[in-house]
Amino acid sequence: MYYKSLFPDLPKVPESNVHHLLFNRPDQRERPDYTLFMNVATGQRRSFREFVKRVRDGATSLGADVAQGGLGLRPENGELVGILSENCPDYVALMHSLLVITVPFALFSSHTTPYEFKHANSLAHATRIFTSPSLLPLALTSEKRQHKLVSSARKNNIPRLPVRHATKDTLTYPIYSSGTSGPPKVYACYSTKYPRYRYHVTTILLVPSLIHQLVHHPRFKTTDMSSVKSLASGAAYLPSQLADQLCTRFQDKDRVAEGASACYGMSEFTMTIAKNKPGSVGILVPGVEARIVRPDGSLAGPNEPGELLVRGGTAALGYRGNEKATRETFVDGVVLTPSSQDTLKISGMQVSPVEIENTIPAQPDKLITDVSVAGISGGALGKKEVVARLDTWVQGQLSRYKWLRAGIKIVETIPKLPTGKVLRRVLVEEYEREVKAKL
Incomplete structure (x- = not known):
């Protein structure tokens, strides 16, 4: 498309x-x-x-x-x-x-x-x-x-x-990629305390990790936040359940709900790609074109999964000092998004970790507050009662090929960047170390 x-x-x-x-x-x-x-x-x-x-x-x-x-x-x-x-x-x-x-x-x-x-x-x-x-x-x-x-x-x-x-070719600042799939890369751009609401803040811009802290803070339900009229989230995926938890707290729910939708973007594009459409990545912002393509490069059909390619005037010119990565990501003014890196292949089927991450918190017993799903090679982890109930819930909600066959592990905190983006590779590396230690 x-x-x-x-x-x-x-x-x-x-x-x-x-x-x-x-x-x-x-x-x-x-x-x-x-x-x-x-x-x-x-x-x-x-x-x-x-x-x-x-x-x-x-x-x-x-x-x-x-x-x-x-x-x-x-x-x-x-x-x-x-x-x-x-x-x-x-x-x-x-x-x-x-x-x-x-x-x-x-x-x-x-x-x-x-x-x-x-x-x-x-x-x-x-x-x-x-x-x-x-x-x-x-x-x-x-x-x-x-x-x-x-x-x-x-x-x-x-x-x-x-x-x-300054012109459009004047180097302004290099930005670092998030490092979710490996060490961060740098590319050239050319031209937790609880909020204090005594200043009558009207607009709040937060990353999902801070929204998570906000809604689970003991003063979240008692602090006067009547001045807040608009909310926005970016830098990482905002789960719909978390957005709903945030919006239900405010008096002017209609106006807040409009502003609480997440913005979709990527560091390599330097600006927002799409926004303001709850339940999706959003509507393309002015000046942006996008294509969804199959692995062979042909255009995907409606509702068909594929890789997202974007083009616009705010795209970076490339990674500084990394010509190989530049050639792989920036092609004829088009930016290849890294979305496929987070997609898991299970028995030949594509599985989105985000879909499973949305399913687990919806378990009616509210057993957990945060979750991350990462793909590993084989193995199984011990299951306690909480883990067993979560596993049963996932199997009842999702297709068999999306089940968590390697098991579920409970951790104190999920490794994330300061922006809130989950470092799945850190979870995989920790699992691999545990497996090697048992050999």
């Missing part, structure tokens, strides 16, 4: 630095100032104009010559800045300062291990690393702290640098 977005084509936009679109539009100059960022932990607030000033001062301190007191960062010198920090207001300011001077940056997770950080930086090749004090031992080296740089630019009256021109 071939699909094209139902929305009108996107208008042609002149190439320019994204800073002009976000912070330098004529209509913004006429607006009264307002609070743009709020640090819930410290109470710090930063207004729109304060933030823009900090971004421009930061860009000046980063891009000005060393003789003037800056760092002299230039994209033509091969500079790429790594950012390793917890979330904070200056994290966002630093990114936008780098956008102003068109110096690309790589974002390293604050949860990363030394091994993961080494691998990530080997792909990004960061020439400078900005880090928070708590993560300095992990970063090993660091440059001046951002707030000192900004203060230096103001104190020394360094002439403010202009916003540099």
